[in-house]
Amino acid sequence: MFEPVGSKTNFPQLEEKILVLWKNKNVFKRSVEARRDGRRFVLYEGPPTANGKPGIHHVLARVFKDIIPRYKTMKGYYAPRIAGWDTHGLPVELEVEKALGLTSKKDIEDFGIDNFNARCRESVFSYLKEWEAITERIAFWVDLEHAYVTMDSDYIETVWWAIKQMWDKGLVYQGYKVTPHCPRCGTSLSSHEVALGYQDDTEDPSVYIKFKIMPSPISDYDYDKPNKQKKLYEFARVKPTYLLAWTTTPWTLPGNTALAVDADAEYVVVNVGDENLILAAACLKAAGLSDALVIAKVKGSDLLDLRYEPLFNPHEFGVGRRRFQGSSELQLQKADKKLTYHVIATDFVSLDEGTGIVHMAPAYGEVDYEAGVENGLDFVHTVDLQGNILGTLPGHGKFVKDADKDIIADLESRGLLFRQEKIRHTYPFCWRCDTPLLYYAKQTWYIRTTAVKNELIARNDEINWYPEHIKHGRFGDWLQNNVDWAFSRERYWGTPLPVWQCESCGSYECVGGIKELEGKPGFSGFKEPLDLHRPFVDELTFNCPKCEAKMRRVPEVIDCWFDSGAMPIAQHHYPYENETLLEDGRFPADYISEAVDQTRGWFYSLHAIATLLFDRRCFSNVICLGLILDAKGEKMSKAKGNVVEPWAVINNYGADALRWYCLTATAPGNVRRFSEEAVAELSRRFLSTLCNVYSFFVTYANIDRFTPGGEGVSVELSELDRWIISELNQLIVDVDSGLDGYNPTEAGRRIEGFVADLSNWYVRRSRRRFWKSESDADKLAAYSTLYECLTTLCKLLAPFTPFLAEEMYQNLVCSVFTEAPDSVHLADFPVADEAKIDKQLGEDIRLAMKVSSLGRAARSQAGIKVRQPLAKALVKLQSGEEGEALKRVAAQILEEINVKGVEPVGGGVELDKPGYEVVSEGGYSVAIATEIPPELLAEGMAREVVRRLQTMRRSAGFDIADHIITYYQGEAYIGQVMADFTDYIKQETLSRELVDGVPEEGVFTESHKLSGYDIALGVKRL
């Protein structure tokens, strides 16, 4: 006997029960250990940060991380999976700052770096319990007990080792470069971080500014210049003449030290009132000057070296002025009251927007900086690292974006503002704190990834991406356009950059491990216990090998993406332990999975570090998941309040339903709109259908005391049985190849299709075989077949819906076969018996389903109930072979659409004719005869009576197997129908006899009106 299964399954409750079972039987660990001799299968867990709650997108990734190793385990692979936690970086610092009410780096340093980092360390695992709980609840099987943690000393030591390897190869350098800088976080962002924070539709000022040409005598300047330039200075002597430039960042204007033009473009001098303006001819319209009087035309090259007056002479506003000296080295310049800047030519001047004259501020733009180096321009910082205006400039002390209006107002008061508007464009913000990023020149440590660009591309060619287009699209483009990795951070809670600098001679040393550090001459400052974080590591000093002065660590920590990208080696403390790691199968990973935003995050840092260190790929297969949006297609955010709480979904529908949704609702790479309703709908469509079949089987198998015979017991299968067994074996082939090809979505959808066929065709068409009272060979065949389907489904579903699969397996298999593995997750993945696959039979039944479905649609269109038999159906097919197939399945179609005959018709025959109702789809048409002869009307009546009696049996509370006496009372026509169809009615309703006249007591009675005839019915249990 199987455990009885109710008709309604409470999935969350069932799952809680299974969780206890797994725990008691230690199933996860045993499932891994049982395969110890198998080939290794390696999953790298991309470490989440446990200082925030897990969200629905984390569940999505975790479900995908789980399914493949589960499948591989069932296929005999040894697949230990180790959890990991990302513990460093800005997100942690931001949380602590918020909690402590600190708002700047100065606040943090006043609070004490040791105190601050101690709080960071505590906060890292604020939500650890919640993460562990959800990981367990959704059955993401991963070893949480031995999780790696990026802040552990061993982990940090390996990261140091990795940096030292790169240092020794000359791949680490310090550059004075313009980087995207977050003034609030006080740190540079790597380009992959910048990519995370673009915001569309950002409003900024759009201003046209006038730069005044010095009205000096031409004799003061270059005599060699062409006449046209002399003419320009002449203009400037007669009337104020300005170069017109355009910008959306007015705060950079005080930092202007040059204007750039396109040497080959045409420029014009136009007269506007009392002054002249110079701009590109192509930009007249955009600047609103199409009607202005053009008084001269010149080429861009004529403008070169033209001198203009600074908008703000730095010396008058208390800010320093430096100049590039042939390279990126900068030299401080003396005060100069007559300071002028000049026009340069570059190849990036656009004529599509602005004026064709580009304002250059070498301290605040990447191309500006490069132009500064190339042309030996002045370099003026007018903004501090917090983003506040320096000196006595307009808006000084204010944040740049707030100072924009002060600067514009000042220029306007001096007549230097030509026009101002607002613009909406895309601007980068800090992905962590939403502060607008500033492009800002400062010193930063870089990894020269561009030196291995070809290797990065070649190693990517060895990786299988799912979906495939990411490989040469999003990820490949990223590698093609590779820029060096700005990997230092001027922060506190992170892996310290292991670089020491001599106080005296300024030389650098990179340290690759603790022993190496302790062995340095003059090593001092060490305090127990070992802590490789700031400020303790800042206390460690040693002697300079060149001049013997003291060496101190530089203040920077590193990008936490470097930490997580080093996980393949750092979690094993390589090379200080596990020195065979690279050769023993633990590297590279067979499989990783995260969302598509990680192409520039974790996917990249893994790939870059493995390439830089070993010139090897880091992972062989990757499923790249699309982003999750809310039901309306909007990004989920706390601010919008549309974040889906995974626990609510799990508690309502169960983890299996959520897993099934994640795996099958959308192809993994697509963006998905998440809603609870979608989970509920899929659960109804699939899980409930499966449970209904399961419940049906258990209910009848228990009534008939069916005992599965196991292998070797032969039963005579009917065609219907052979068909579903054929489909089952084809399903095994398809699911196996789907999962093997990292396509769980297709594999899952195939299972869903099979379950639908099993329920809607096999079980429905087999019902009578289970209902009939005698236990014959045919009944046994039906039970054996359905049993085989269900037990195979358990195993196919185990990686997808591990709870329901286990529940069914325990009841159907463990209760019968004591020698079977005691969990479905310890079982082997099913192997198809391809000899049982009958393609012809499969196609025949597919045709029967198709014709039946069209026939039912035609009935419904004609408004004729299925219970009313009809004379015939005409069928138009696609080929002659199908005509043969139709003959083979005609009997099934007759039953399905309740007609007395089915006839194929040729292509030329018109089906849409009087007396017929036709429905067509995909090249098939079915027409049913709508005229009903009297004998069929009577038969329809008999069927109606049967249906009422069956409903009454249930209403009266009779058991499925109870025999009854049926009473009836009605007009003569009713009596005639009851007499004509006695056997049929008796058989269908388990009635021993049909009695004319309904007694008043001891009988369950109902009255009905059927096709206009009154009838009273009664049922009584025997």
Ligand SMILES: [Zn+2]
């Ligand atoms: Zn920030």
Ligand SMILES: [Zn+2]
């Ligand atoms: Zn030195």
